[in-house]
Amino acid sequence: MLTVTIEKKWYAQAKMPTLENLQLSIADGEFVALVGPSGCGKSTLLNILSGLDKQAQFQLQWQGQTLDTRQRLPLKMGFMFQDSRLMPWLTVLDNLLLVLNHSAHSRELALHYLQAVGLEAQAHQFPAQLSGGMQRRVALARAFVVQPRLLLMDEPFISVDAPTAERLRHVLLSLWLTSRPMVLFVTHDLREALSLADRVLFLSMNPARVVLEQPIVLPHPRPTGSTELLQLYQQLLTTHPDLLSGIRQEERHTDVI
Numbered sequence: 001m002l003t004v005t006i007e008k009k010w011y012a013q014a015k016m017p018t019l020e021n022l023q024l025s026i027a028d029g030e031f032v033a034l035v036g037p038s039g040c041g042k043s044t045l046l047n048i049l050s051g052l053d054k055q056a057q058f059q060l061q062w063q064g065q066t067l068d069t070r071q072r073l074p075l076k077m078g079f080m081f082q083d084s085r086l087m088p089w090l091t092v093l094d095n096l097l098l099v100l101n102h103s104a105h106s107r108e109l110a111l112h113y114l115q116a117v118g119l120e121a122q123a124h125q126f127p128a129q130l131s132g133g134m135q136r137r138v139a140l141a142r143a144f145v146v147q148p149r150l151l152l153m154d155e156p157f158i159s160v161d162a163p164t165a166e167r168l169r170h171v172l173l174s175l176w177l178t179s180r181p182m183v184l185f186v187t188h189d190l191r192e193a194l195s196l197a198d199r200v201l202f203l204s205m206n207p208a209r210v211v212l213e214q215p216i217v218l219p220h221p222r223p224t225g226s227t228e229l230l231q232l233y234q235q236l237l238t239t240h241p242d243l244l245s246g247i248r249q250e251e252r253h254t255d256v257i
């Protein structure tokens with residue numbers, strides 16, 4: 001179990017803290033989705049966990065032990081961001097080898113993950129030769145090839161069309177079910193959160209706190225258009241209309257785009 005307690009994160013020019021007294025836990029092998037309105041601090045939270053942001057006051061506990069937050073989290077971590085962030089001058093295979101530091105068996109491992117995302121045949125192509133959806137699959141392979149214990153995902157399927165996003169979620173789930181890292185998955189899209197996660201955490205606006213925690217017990221696969229998932233979605237909107245209104249507006253905005 002990983003527990004993070006953020007006492008305070010206050011950006012220099014801000015009128016109030018972005019995060020305050022925010023606590024969340026992720027069990028070993030658990031997939032947790034984090035939803036909340038734009039600007040509430042989701043990326044800030046991932047930056048703190050990843051070690052990019054060293055200015056926050058926070059505490060980490062891993063397996064009951066308090067960790068020294070001046071050091072990086074002693075867990076192998078993987079990341080996936082809103083854009084695929086592939087190196088354009090490297091082939092698909094070399095993009096994966098880069099994060100493996102060309103260690104022993106790294107080529108074999110990289111090819112294994114490219115096969116897992118259905119891109120073995122594209123190993124020697126460059127990112128620009130691939131579609132946007134394929135580039136996201138390379139980014140997924142790169143996130144998993146390091147065999148992370150904790151995977152931080154910041155809206156990784158934003159701005160791809162709905163069928164491609166559905167396929168990417170399917171690939172993500174098959175990778176996750178094989179190796180079961182802890183996942184913290186940020187999204188604006190409540191249906192996406194419900195389709196992937198074991199548990200969904202809802203954040204309030206600044207200072208952001210976890211205001212609702214929803215376990216999801218539906219079996220996988222859970223397509224975003226399935227009756228069970230839509231029922232759960234509607235039920236949440238009916239039970240927590242105020243809380244979810246900010247998120248729903250953003251979903252509508254995304255639909256329009």
Ligand SMILES: Nc1ncnc2c1ncn2[C@@H]1O[C@H](COP(=O)(O)OP(=O)(O)OP(=O)(O)O)[C@@H](O)[C@H]1O
Pocket residue numbers: 011012013014018036037038039040041042043044045188
């Ligand atoms: N480097 C920074 N300096 C000052 N303020 C910042 C900085 N980064 C983020 N902020 C502010 O902190 C708040 C939270 O930003 P953050 O990007 O974490 O939100 P978010 O929930 O991830 O938003 P979105 O869903 O739109 O990506 C926002 O008000 C933002 O303007």
